[in-house]
Amino acid sequence: MHLTAVQKQEIFGKYGKSNTDTGSPESQIALFSTRILHLTEHLKGNRKDFSTQRALLKLVGKRRRLLDYLKKKDIERYRAILKELNLRK
Numbered sequence: 001m002h003l004t005a006v007q008k009q010e011i012f013g014k015y016g017k018s019n020t021d022t023g024s025p026e027s028q029i030a031l032f033s034t035r036i037l038h039l040t041e042h043l044k045g046n047r048k049d050f051s052t053q054r055a056l057l058k059l060v061g062k063r064r065r066l067l068d069y070l071k072k073k074d075i076e077r078y079r080a081i082l083k084e085l086n087l088r089k
Contacts, residue, residue, distance in 0.1 A: 011030050015029075025067075025081075030085060036059050036063065040056065
């Protein structure tokens with residue numbers, strides 16, 4: 001899936017500090033979550049697409065590392081992003 005610049009700005013505006021806030025952990029986690037949802041839907045119909053499966057696993061790992069970082073730095077922001085994105089933990 002290719003996210004357009006407008007779609008990315010909406011994600012960054014909603015979860016980051018501004019539309020151009022691409023570096024905050026919250027905005028990156030939200031972007032990764034959007035991509036993970038899309039790849040998961042793709043894999044439901046294409047079970048043998050192993051390159052997409054590998055990309056999905058790498059994205060999940062990146063998101064997990066960012067969540068761990070955020071949990072260590074600021075537990076309140078961590079809890080807020082989990083609630084906003086409906087991630088379990």
